[in-house]
Structures are given as structure tokens and as C-alpha cells.
Amino acid sequence: IGGTQTQGEKVKVAVLFDVGGRGDLSFNDMAYLGAERAKKELGVEVEYMTPKSREDMVPLLKQLAESKEYDLLVLIGFLWTTPLDQVADQYPDQKFALIDSTTGKVRENEVDILFREQEAAALIGVIASGMAYELGGDTIGAVAGMDIPPLWKFHIGYLYGAKYFEKKTGKPVKLLWQYTGTFTDTQVGYTTGMQLLQQGAKVLYGLAGLTHVGMFDAVIDWNKQGKGKALAIGQDASQEWYAPEYIPISGAKRVDVAVYTAIEMVVKNQWKGGIMTLGLKEGGVGYWNLDGVRQFAEFAQEGGKLKDMTPEDVVRIVKEQREKYIKPEVWEIVRELEEKIKNGEIKFKTPQSHDEYEQIIKELEKGNLDAALEKE
Amino acid sequence: MLKVNEKTLEVISSLIFAFLIGAIVLTLLGYNPAKVYIILFKYGYGNLEYLLNKSTPLILTGLAFSIPALAGVFNIGGESQLYVGALTALLVAYYTRNPILALILGGIAGGALGLFIGALRVYRGINEVITAIMINWTMFYILAYLISAKYHDPKNPHESVPVPSEARIGGIFIIAVLIAILYYYLLNFTELGYKLRVSGLSPKSARYAGFNPSKLILSSMLLGGLAAGLGGALLVLGITYAIDDTLSTVYGVGFTGIGIGLLGRNNPIGIIFSGIFMSGLIIGGQWVELKTGAPPELADTLVGVIVITLAVPQLYREIFKRIRREKHA
Amino acid sequence: MNAIEMENIVKVYPDGVVALKGVDFKVEAGEIHGLLGENGAGKTTLMRILYGEIKPTKGKIRVFGKEVKFSGPWDAIRSGIGMVYQHFTLVPTFTVLENLYLALLPLNPKITLKEVKKLAKEKMKETGLKIPLDEIVEDLPIGIQQRVEITKALMQNAKILILDEPTSVLTPIEVRELFKTLRKLKEKGITIVFITHKLKEVKEITDRVTVMRRGEVIGTVKTSEVSEKELAKMMVQRDVVMKIEKMPKEPGKTVLKVENLWVKDDRGLDAVKGISLEIREGEILGIAGVQGNGQRELAETLAGVRKPEKGKIIFDKKDITKTGALERYKMGIAYVPDSRKVGLVEEMNIVENTILTNLFEVVKSGRISWDKGRKMAKDIVERFEVITPSLAAKVKHLSGGNQQKIMVGREIIREPKVFIVAEPTQGLDIGATEFIRKTLLNLRDQGKGILLISTDLDEILQLSDRIAVIYEGQIMAVGKPEEFTLEKLGLLMGGVHAESE
Amino acid sequence: MLEDVFVLLSNTLFSMVPLVLAGVGEVITERSGVVNIGLEGIFILSAFLTTVVTFYTENPYLGLIIGILVGALSGLLHGIISVYLKGDQIIAGVGFNSLAYGISILSLVALWHSHGSSPSVEKMPVIIIGHLTIPPMAIVAILVGVITWWWLYKTPSGLKLRACGEDPRAAEAMGVNVHRTRLYATMVGGALTGLGGAYLVVGWIGQFTKFISAGRGFIALANVAFSNWNPLMAVVGGIIFGFFDALSIYVPIKIQKTTGRIITAESNLFRIIPYIGTLLVVTIIMKKVKAPRALGKPYIKE
Numbered sequence A: 001i002g003g004t005q006t007q008g009e010k011v012k013v014a015v016l017f018d019v020g021g022r023g024d025l026s027f028n029d030m031a032y033l034g035a036e037r038a039k040k041e042l043g044v045e046v047e048y049m050t051p052k053s054r055e056d057m058v059p060l061l062k063q064l065a066e067s068k069e070y071d072l073l074v075l076i077g078f079l080w081t082t083p084l085d086q087v088a089d090q091y092p093d094q095k096f097a098l099i100d101s102t103t104g105k106v107r108e109n110e111v112d113i114l115f116r117e118q119e120a121a122a123l124i125g126v127i128a129s130g131m132a133y134e135l136g137g138d139t140i141g142a143v144a145g146m147d148i149p150p151l152w153k154f155h156i157g158y159l160y161g162a163k164y165f166e167k168k169t170g171k172p173v174k175l176l177w178q179y180t181g182t183f184t185d186t187q188v189g190y191t192t193g194m195q196l197l198q199q200g201a202k203v204l205y206g207l208a209g210l211t212h213v214g215m216f217d218a219v220i221d222w223n224k225q226g227k228g229k230a231l232a233i234g235q236d237a238s239q240e241w242y243a244p245e246y247i248p249i250s251g252a253k254r255v256d257v258a259v260y261t262a263i264e265m266v267v268k269n270q271w272k273g274g275i276m277t278l279g280l281k282e283g284g285v286g287y288w289n290l291d292g293v294r295q296f297a298e299f300a301q302e303g304g305k306l307k308d309m310t311p312e313d314v315v316r317i318v319k320e321q322r323e324k325y326i327k328p329e330v331w332e333i334v335r336e337l338e339e340k341i342k343n344g345e346i347k348f349k350t351p352q353s354h355d356e357y358e359q360i361i362k363e364l365e366k367g368n369l370d371a372a373l374e375k376e
Numbered sequence B: 001m002l003k004v005n006e007k008t009l010e011v012i013s014s015l016i017f018a019f020l021i022g023a024i025v026l027t028l029l030g031y032n033p034a035k036v037y038i039i040l041f042k043y044g045y046g047n048l049e050y051l052l053n054k055s056t057p058l059i060l061t062g063l064a065f066s067i068p069a070l071a072g073v074f075n076i077g078g079e080s081q082l083y084v085g086a087l088t089a090l091l092v093a094y095y096t097r098n099p100i101l102a103l104i105l106g107g108i109a110g111g112a113l114g115l116f117i118g119a120l121r122v123y124r125g126i127n128e129v130i131t132a133i134m135i136n137w138t139m140f141y142i143l144a145y146l147i148s149a150k151y152h153d154p155k156n157p158h159e160s161v162p163v164p165s166e167a168r169i170g171g172i173f174i175i176a177v178l179i180a181i182l183y184y185y186l187l188n189f190t191e192l193g194y195k196l197r198v199s200g201l202s203p204k205s206a207r208y209a210g211f212n213p214s215k216l217i218l219s220s221m222l223l224g225g226l227a228a229g230l231g232g233a234l235l236v237l238g239i240t241y242a243i244d245d246t247l248s249t250v251y252g253v254g255f256t257g258i259g260i261g262l263l264g265r266n267n268p269i270g271i272i273f274s275g276i277f278m279s280g281l282i283i284g285g286q287w288v289e290l291k292t293g294a295p296p297e298l299a300d301t302l303v304g305v306i307v308i309t310l311a312v313p314q315l316y317r318e319i320f321k322r323i324r325r326e327k328h329a
Numbered sequence C: 001m002n003a004i005e006m007e008n009i010v011k012v013y014p015d016g017v018v019a020l021k022g023v024d025f026k027v028e029a030g031e032i033h034g035l036l037g038e039n040g041a042g043k044t045t046l047m048r049i050l051y052g053e054i055k056p057t058k059g060k061i062r063v064f065g066k067e068v069k070f071s072g073p074w075d076a077i078r079s080g081i082g083m084v085y086q087h088f089t090l091v092p093t094f095t096v097l098e099n100l101y102l103a104l105l106p107l108n109p110k111i112t113l114k115e116v117k118k119l120a121k122e123k124m125k126e127t128g129l130k131i132p133l134d135e136i137v138e139d140l141p142i143g144i145q146q147r148v149e150i151t152k153a154l155m156q157n158a159k160i161l162i163l164d165e166p167t168s169v170l171t172p173i174e175v176r177e178l179f180k181t182l183r184k185l186k187e188k189g190i191t192i193v194f195i196t197h198k199l200k201e202v203k204e205i206t207d208r209v210t211v212m213r214r215g216e217v218i219g220t221v222k223t224s225e226v227s228e229k230e231l232a233k234m235m236v237q238r239d240v241v242m243k244i245e246k247m248p249k250e251p252g253k254t255v256l257k258v259e260n261l262w263v264k265d266d267r268g269l270d271a272v273k274g275i276s277l278e279i280r281e282g283e284i285l286g287i288a289g290v291q292g293n294g295q296r297e298l299a300e301t302l303a304g305v306r307k308p309e310k311g312k313i314i315f316d317k318k319d320i321t322k323t324g325a326l327e328r329y330k331m332g333i334a335y336v337p338d339s340r341k342v343g344l345v346e347e348m349n350i351v352e353n354t355i356l357t358n359l360f361e362v363v364k365s366g367r368i369s370w371d372k373g374r375k376m377a378k379d380i381v382e383r384f385e386v387i388t389p390s391l392a393a394k395v396k397h398l399s400g401g402n403q404q405k406i407m408v409g410r411e412i413i414r415e416p417k418v419f420i421v422a423e424p425t426q427g428l429d430i431g432a433t434e435f436i437r438k439t440l441l442n443l444r445d446q447g448k449g450i451l452l453i454s455t456d457l458d459e460i461l462q463l464s465d466r467i468a469v470i471y472e473g474q475i476m477a478v479g480k481p482e483e484f485t486l487e488k489l490g491l492l493m494g495g496v497h498a499e500s501e
Numbered sequence D: 001m002l003e004d005v006f007v008l009l010s011n012t013l014f015s016m017v018p019l020v021l022a023g024v025g026e027v028i029t030e031r032s033g034v035v036n037i038g039l040e041g042i043f044i045l046s047a048f049l050t051t052v053v054t055f056y057t058e059n060p061y062l063g064l065i066i067g068i069l070v071g072a073l074s075g076l077l078h079g080i081i082s083v084y085l086k087g088d089q090i091i092a093g094v095g096f097n098s099l100a101y102g103i104s105i106l107s108l109v110a111l112w113h114s115h116g117s118s119p120s121v122e123k124m125p126v127i128i129i130g131h132l133t134i135p136p137m138a139i140v141a142i143l144v145g146v147i148t149w150w151w152l153y154k155t156p157s158g159l160k161l162r163a164c165g166e167d168p169r170a171a172e173a174m175g176v177n178v179h180r181t182r183l184y185a186t187m188v189g190g191a192l193t194g195l196g197g198a199y200l201v202v203g204w205i206g207q208f209t210k211f212i213s214a215g216r217g218f219i220a221l222a223n224v225a226f227s228n229w230n231p232l233m234a235v236v237g238g239i240i241f242g243f244f245d246a247l248s249i250y251v252p253i254k255i256q257k258t259t260g261r262i263i264t265a266e267s268n269l270f271r272i273i274p275y276i277g278t279l280l281v282v283t284i285i286m287k288k289v290k291a292p293r294a295l296g297k298p299y300i301k302e
Ligand SMILES: Nc1ncnc2c1ncn2[C@@H]1O[C@H](COP(=O)(O)OP(=O)(O)OP(=O)(O)O)[C@@H](O)[C@H]1O
Pocket: C013, C014, C015, C017, C018, C019, C037, C038, C039, C040, C041, C042, C043, C044, C045, C046, C086, C387, C396, C397, C398, C399, C400, C401, C402, C427, C429, D302
């Protein structure tokens, strides 16, 4: 096996994280999971590096490429886009994989893997709307990080899902979308969560890394302090284990799959440069099923983070909560939407500028669902 | 001559001491200090271009802290002064394609922000620490707004519009060094520098000598802001050519500069060296993660220990004195 | 019995200066013991060691026969030692009362502010020293601050009281009061160490006197058995001329003229109230007055450091009311402030301090010539015999007198046309005092106009061609020195008009 | 609408606590003449150890005590460096911030295999009065401010402490042990900051995250200057900042809710409210700044 790889020598990969690095419970941590799985299942050697800032990226890439030590450099996050674009042509023998962004160029030595976040967010939008009505309200909310392109896509998808629900059921849904300006300040997430809940939001979608962990706590406290009933939704990783009673579901963005796929291409000698997008169809985005929930609950348990609960408990509670708050009628809408997306009937636009993004949102608010879609 | 030797000796010995303590901490944490240090030095100081580029904005934000500090003003606003310098230079370069103009206007923008902080202190009596911290965050969000909403690259919405290739510059480290030397000269050989130092050390004496303390505070903040602004300008014109929409291109450079200014003992020439020194540690720290598998925070820990140890030169002086005394006895 | 026995005290400062080279110093219980010596002889250092403020490099100390090792002044205070410093050590931003409270706490941690107030009032009555309890210390004139210092030490129930140049800023009347107090204290059995440069005072108040020179004790003698001349000789190892000759001289035209000047102090109160005066070429105009009567504000306004509310200042026929200090210094006005903390930048070296007011001499198109600066500094150090390890020594490491020499010397070498000088000889030893006074007379003989502000009436009477007495911001009287006696001056300075007498 | 006000108020109380505790603590430290800019580091370290202890004991109050202890020890370290070793206080603070962050995350990784956050821990209960939710630590913080004011201005030890910050030589000459006083003041300041760090965990979000302090240490530093080194004003400063902070989150949500207007990029501009608001308040109310005279200068005895 391994044609370009010399026999016996292990494939060596360097995974280069985003500036924030690991510990976000979502994006970067998922990348790590994917790499670790490749280590175990494909027997590759993996090393990790977290650049201190954007300016470190180009020199690090160059130095790593020049060292010729690594069969593949996996770059996590859009910050690497321009740096990669700057160096990729200088090192034709070095393979690069860019996760969650693209240089927009097709190169032999570069694989870009993108996600169609809108597809997952749309499903979550339907589910959240259903849950909100189940909780006796009509408002859903989101605690978002900074106003950056990946979040634009989530916003569009989430709103699309809500409006889709509205159209299907005739029940109006309001969305309160709040950018917190941070992916790290947990307390801001908490305060934002509280304010959204107080303004009537029943379900909060967390799209802000560590910031939305604070949002989880706001939801938990809101319930515990008897202020009302509310639920939270996680994103990227399965985050149900954090509070299964209040987080019945999480959106999935399989950064792990992307990383694993890229490494696999090298190991199995199936490398082919180009741009890949992962959506519902490819299993790259979606929502976590109970197996996923169990797996992440197990990770949490290994880290000693599951107190007074076993992964089984988590799965059981999540299952109960899903049954309680996501009614079959809602699942039906979800399935239908899922199907349409998978068969290409629904294809989301990816906004190329802020104006375009705002335009789409405005149209969606008006109920013009097609505004979010690519025209045939 | 003897004096210079003593100073160098002091610096070298305190560095040795710092790394010794660092080694103890590494051992306590369960890492092999020899291995960590070898990686740290080999990679931290091995790639000269990277090292010098990295230290360029840091030297300038170091100056941004130190010049006002000498005049008795605590400028922790180097952070935001760098932001506006970077953005201004970027936009000027984008629209005019003139790097010189971009550099100058970037510096001026930083200087103007410094001046603003100084003016609030002089004319409204507002402590510069409050102003600087509040402005730092204000500018952070304004920049985030402008980059994501107004000036993002249509081809790459993650980043600001780029510096066009004809406006990109090289040799930025040389420029930083020249500025540092200029500031050194200014402080030690010009009327203004002398006045700044007097008013920093004894405002009463400055008044007696007929110096205008308000003007001096403003001048020092202008000079400081100018340095930070130039730092931001050089960063975008010479290294990154754009600012990303999460601002990780510019975030933190000003804060790191505070430590660099102080480690350089507020001496512009010293700041050149402390800037290079710290840059090497930062760069090397990334490689320590890669090569040892240690969490990246190991580097932060080590840098922290080294910086703290360098804060107490008195300690080694005492130790040396004791050793010398014992020798004599 | 000896109250204090210090044996073989050696002090090497961290920068290597050997300030004391094995000093033996003994003070008998109940005496007033003078400590005399040139600037930089080590007097202050010796006393700071006794007070526990700094540690001796070597040596033994016994207080009332008991060997002591002080780790700080708090230990010394508990052993009954009190100290009044050359540079006052009160917390400047606190009120007088708070300072006293602070001073009493180490002795009686349970004491309350009220009790301190009561005690202070009692002490004031007992000693006759009046102090405003609720004022912020830094707002007070130096003379008053000193009273606070003394009251503080007395309230601490000091059995040994060290006074480091207490009289250098006091008027004769104040000195008399102080001596009265000291005698009273002596009667109560308090031992007093008294540092001064004024031989007259030594003769008047001390029982015995120890003379120091360059870190060594020259000897201890009974005061009644030596003359001032002999003391002076012991101190400087040469004969000192005690009386300065002043040539009669006709003053020339007016160089500085002040009309109806009104000035506010830092607190915004009127400090100078409508003063008009003239300084002529070749004349010394002495301003006599108790500190805090507007002298500082007057001097600062003349120098351009402070802006007047009203009035006019004419220099060399030009109206300079609006001109800044820097400009005036360049025009030929020089100013020596009454405080070294103002006149000197302690953290800077001698060269840097030299150019502080001479900046225009060493700057050419914005650039400083350190060569010129060094030359000037060297000149001062040589002419005024400043004792220093080098020109690069920080001024804060010099003794008080040597600091004073730099501050005054720096202005004199510039040969200004008008010289405003406050307390020019404060803290100077007799040799240096003599030298400075001679220099001032020389300047006058060269036709310069000098405004001399001093609380030392001897100095005023000796040097001035005309004397103006200032009281509460107004000139009480102007006249030739012959027209005044010490008594008359004293009354005028207290606000009593001669006529109404 | 009234409900909105109460919720705003509740959020104000939540976010003001660490700013007030650390602010008052730093006022104490700085009043004695020592600057400790390592507040950020103390927040992180105490928050982390509070989390560990609370996790294992399930007792948030024990966590608080640990936070205080960690803060005091950090203060001790800073005190030794700046008082006895005459170190540069700012450098030491900068270094400590880095060290505390690094060591906390390293331990986090070792303990919970996580690079970013800890498991949730037991939190302290809150007081709920109608729509008002009050963290009990808010009351503690205000009390701490008042008591500190009383201590600094009405007691002998407070007087001594302030003397050390104004004129250490004079203080020493009057029998105050400047070194010891400064050391203790730095420890007390650290302890209060540590309490603030502990609060972030057991009083607010119930867990440790790697950016838990999120610049609050520096805001607390600004609060010290805002307060003009007066503990009572530090309470006011914390409340003002906390209020604007809550407001900056409230306003865009409210606009969306009532007008349906979508707020995207402009959300960045709303985030400016606490900073600009505080600056404006300062501009309006600030009188002459009166920092302790000897602030940041080591007191060196020969
Ligand atoms: N803090 C210090 N560091 C270094 N040297 C010092 C310090 N203080 C004093 N000296 C030096 O020690 C010597 C003695 O100084 P000291 O102040 O005791 O003299 P003094 O007799 O009190 O003089 P004066 O009459 O001028 O007050 C001087 O040479 C002085 O320069």
C-alpha cells in the first residue's frame, strides 16, 4: 500500500490549529479528534502546533514545508487561507489540507475542505422552532461569536429553517440573533443568554465556541431558578453531555471527518488536489445522533467531566428529552428538508460579501425563502 | 568601558539565572529542560527572517510604552495605537498604492490616538490607564466592524482588503531599528528628550526649569503612539498584507510590547534586544508544542517564569556580591 | 552615664562611597551635644544609623548602656530616640494631625485620633510651638513643617532627640524660640544631638561638640572651652574668615521692576498682594521674612515659573510679564529656589542637573552638547569644591550641602544680569557659606542685580544694599541695612509696623 | 419594561463583582505603593484552583476560600518580588499573567484532558426577589468596598498603609515598617482579587474556561484609576461598567425584538458601549487624579 510513501516509514502529519488553539469544545477540538482517530486507525504519526498569531502562519508554513519532514500539513481554520495561498506554489512537493476554507485555487498539492453549514443550521432552525412551540413560545435565539463568514452561513441556515418551519406549520417564528463579538468570553455568553431568555427566546443555539458554553449555563440557571422553561442547542461537537436535560441536540460540523479524510487520502495514496465541500449528503454536517452523543459523553467521561452520570445516562436523558420536545411532526419537516437538501433540490448560497449576507437575511425575514438559495 | 562590560555581564548573568529557574520549573512539570531548551533555541532563534520580522512590531510597541514611561505617563494603549496604525496603513496602501504614504499616515494615526489619550489627561485630568484600556477595546470592536462590514476582501471575506503588491515593503526590521536608534538619540541627545526625562523624574523640577509639562506629556504620547502606529503599519505592509476579521493579526502585540519595553529597561537600544529575545521565545514556544507534544501553554509558563526572573536583577546583584565577598574572605 | 555610645561605625553605601570610616561617638545623658562638620562629612549618615534608618556596615551601638541593633526606626523610637531630619520626613499629602497620629502609633498602637489631637494641643501649649493640625503638610511653609517635626518627636516621648540642621530655614526669632524649647527639654532630662553649620548656635546652645571631617571624628570638646574660630579650624583644617568685607558701591540703573504684583499660591489663595519693587544693577536687595509669607510665590513669578494674577514685570526695559521661565533664563534672569527637591532632579547625575536651567547654553538646533554640559559641570564642581565620586554620580547620593552647591553654582556660572536666589546657603558648611556669599558680592560688584530671599537675617544684613521686609504678601518696609536692627526686622517680619510701635 | 430593568440590574450585579473585588484589592495594594498588574493572572489561577476544589468537595464555599488563598499567595509572590527583591513591578506582573495562564491550562490538561474548560461545578445559590436575581457575592463586594474604605481612612493601620504609598521614607522614619506593610497590602489585594476569580466560577458560570478572565483584570485596573484610589468609588466604578456592559448586550437584543431590525456588523459597535460609556462618565465626573505619590517605586533602604 502507500505508493508514494516509502515502505515501512510512517506517514507523518502536522496539524496546525487556529490561533485560538484547542479547548474550544468545538472546532479545534474536533480537528484534534479526527487526527487522533487517524493516528489510531491509520497508524500515522501526528504532531500539533498552535500559531501565536496570524503573522506567524507564513513563516511557520514555509519552515515546515522546507523541512520536508511532513507528508501532510493540515491547516485548521480560515485564518490559514491567505498564508497557504502565499506559499503553496513554492512547495509543490508538500501536501496541504485546508479545513473549513478555500484559497479558491485548485492546486495539485492542496486540498481544501469546506462545509455547507447552512444545511445543518437549517435543520436546527426547524428543530429549534418546534421546541420553542413545545415550550409555549414562538421565539428562538442564537448566541453567535464574531460577525465572520462562517457565522453568516449559520445565520442564513438557522433563519431559513425557522422560516421553513413557519411555512410548513403556519406558526410564526421570531429569531433573536446576537453577535457577542467574542469566541472566548464565557461570561458574555452567560449574560447574552440571560437577556435573550428574558426577551422571550425559548431555545438558544450556541455558535460561539467557549462563549456559548456560558449560554448553556444561562439556560441551566434559567430553568433551575424557576424563571421558566428553556432549552439550548450546541454546535460542532456533540455537546449534549454538558447538560443532557437542557441540551437535547447539537448541530454537527465534522471537522474531524475532514481532517481524517485528508490524512486518509495521503495514507491510502488517493491524494488529489482540489476543493471539496461537505454537507448533509457527505455526512459532513447535520445533527448528532445518539451514537454521536454517546461517543462524546464517553470522551467527557474519560476527561473526568461527567459527574454523577454515565454515558448511558446521558444518552437516555437525551433520548427522553428529544422525544419530549421534538414532536414527530417536526421530525417529519426535518426529514423532508433533509431530503430536499440531499437531493439537491435545496442548494444554499454562500454569501461573498457582508452586503450580500445582510440582503439574504432581510429577504428571509420577509419570508422569501428562495433568497437563500442558489438559482438554477 | 568597564561600565559597559559590567552591564553586559549583568544582563547575561540574569538571563542565565532566568533560564536556570525555567529549567527547574520545567523539571517540576515533568519535561526535560534540555530538550525543551534545545528546541526553543534552535527554532526560536534559528530562522532569522522570521525572528526579525516578528520582533519588528514588538520593538515598536515596546517603544510606545517606554517613551511615555520615561516622561511619567503609563501608556498601555500601544495595543490600540497599533490597531489604528495598521488599519490606516492598510487602507492608504490599498487606495493609493504608496507604501511611504501608508507608513507615514499609519504612524500619524497611531500618534494621533496617543495624543488623544494624552490630551484627556492634560486637559481633563483623566488617568491615562482608564483611557487606554477603554480605547483599546473600543478600537478592537471598531476595527472588527470595519473589517467585517466595510473593508473585507471580496475574494476572501475572512480578511480585509489586501495591501497591493506594489505597496508591500521589505526590510521592516531595519526600519524598526532605525526608529529605535532615532528615539535613543532623541532621548539622550536632544532638548526634547532631556525635557521628557526631567519631567518624568521630577515634574516639579521641570516646572521650575520652565518646561511645559502638558506639552511634554503630549509629546511623549505622540512619540509613543507614533511608534505603535508605525509598528502596525510595518506589520501589515511588511508581513501580513491584510488584517483578518477576528483581528488575530494585530491582537496582543501592544500588550506584549509593555513587557518588552520594560525588559529593555526603557532604553530604545535595550528594547531592540529585548524585542528579539522575546520574539525568539514566542516563536520557539510554538515549536516546543510541535516537537514535544506539550500543550502550547508550556511556552507561556516558561516565558512567564523567565520574565518574572528578569524583573529582579537585584537578586543576582545580591548573590554576586555574596559570592564576591566570600571569595575575598 | 552615656545616652549614646557608637563605636567604630563604618558605613559603605551601595555605590561604594565610604561615608563613615570607623567613627566613635559618645553623648552623655542630659546634655545638648553639637555635631559639626563640613558638607559630606557624614553627620547625617551617622544619625540615620543611630535612628535605625540605615544599617551600619560595621560597628556597635549602645543606648543608655544597652547594646542595640535596630532593624528600622520603629525600634529606635521604642528605645526613646526621636529624629528631626534635614529634609523633613512627614507624609506631604497627609494632614499634620494624621502625621502626628502616624508617629505615635508605634509607641501606642491603641491611641485614637482624638487623643492625639489632645496631646498635640497640650504639647503646643507646653512648648509654645504653634502648628495648624488640620492643614495638609505640603501646603505649609517649611518653617511650620519643622515645628511639626519637632512636636512629633516630642510627642513620641523621645529621651534622645536628634535634630539635623533644624535652624537652616528658621528666622532668628524662630531660632530663639526653638532654643528655648530645647533648653526646656534639657531641663526635663532629654538628651539632644544638634547638627548645625552655624557656629554661633553651637556656642549658644550646646554643652559639648563633636567635630567630623570626611567620615572621621576629629574630636569632641567642651563648648565653653573653644572659640568659634577654633571650631571652624577644627572643621576645615584652615583658617576661616568669619566676617566678609563688603565694598560700598553706587547701584546703577534699574534692571528689574515689579509693579503692583498679585500672585496666587497653589491653593488659590492670594500670596503676593500688590508688591512693587525695583532691583538695580550692582545691588543686592534682601527680602527678609518668615517663610510662607509669599517669598516663594514672588520669586517664582519673577522667574516666570508662576503666572501673576495682576501686575507688571519689567526687565531691561522690556515687559516680560507674559514671558515663560525658559525665555527669562535665556534673557539673563537666574533663580535658585528654596527647595532642593524643586531645583534638582535627584535621579539625574550632576551633568544632567547642571544643564537643567542652562539648557539654552548647551542646545544647538535641538541637540544637546554633552561635552559643553560636562565642561560646565566640571567647572561647578571645581569652583565650588563639590565632593563627589564623579560627574556621573546621581545627585541624590550627594550630601545636602553638596547638592546646594550644584544648585547655586549652576546659576552663578551663567553670570546672570538678575539673580533671584532663595536661601542660598541653606545647609552649607561655613567654608561653603563664606564662598557663596563672597560670590554673591562679587556678582554685585560686577554690576548684577540680586534679589536675595533669606530667613537668615545675618545673611540679609551682611549682604544686602537694601532690605525689604515681607509679611503676608506685602512689603512692610524698605530701607538700607543700617536702618534696621535685628529686633526691628523681627518685629516687621511679625507684621508689626515700626511706626505703630 | 420594568422586568427588563430588573434583568439589566441583575446582570449588572453579576458582572460588577469581579471588577469591584479586584478593583478594591488593587486600591489597597496601590495605596501601599505597589502596582500589581497581575490581576488577570490571579483571576485565572484562583478560578482554576477554585474549580478543582469545588469539583472534588462539591462545596463552593470551600472553593471561595481556596480562591482567597491562591490570591493571597500570588500577592505574596508579587510582594516578595517588588518589596524585598526590588523587582520591576510591572515586569513581574506581566510575567505573572503569563505564568498563571500557562500553569492553569497545563494543569487543566493534566487533570481533565481538556485544553479549554473544566467540568461544571457546584455554584453558590442566588437570591431571587421577583425579577431581580442577586448574586450574594455582589453584596459581599459592596461590603468589602465599604469596609476597606473604613479601614483605609478610619483606622491606624489604614493610615500607615497609605503613608507607605505616599512617602515611604517618611513613613519609615515615623516608625512604619514599610516593607512589611507593603507585603501585607499586596497579599490582601491579591486575596480580594482571588476572591473575584473564585466568584467567576462558583458565583457566576460554574466552571473554568481558559479565557475566564477575558481582560477583566485590566478593566479592574482601569477601575482603580477611575476610583481615584478610593474603595467606595471602586464599587461605583464596577457598577457603572457592569451596567454599561449589561446594557451593551441588552440594547441590540431589544432593538431586534421590538423593531425586527437585524443587527449584524453593528453588533461590534454596541460592544463599545461599556468602554465609551465608562470613559464618558469619567470625563464628566473626574476631578484631579490623585495617585499615591510613591506608586510603583520600590523603597530601598541602604
Ligand atoms: N544614599 C546615599 N548613597 C550614596 N552615598 C551617599 C548617600 N547619602 C550620602 N552619601 C554620601 O555619604 C557622604 C556623607 O553624607 P552625609 O549626608 O552623611 O553628609 P553630611 O555630613 O550630613 O553633609 P551635609 O552637611 O551636607 O548635610 C557624602 O559623601 C555623600 O555623598
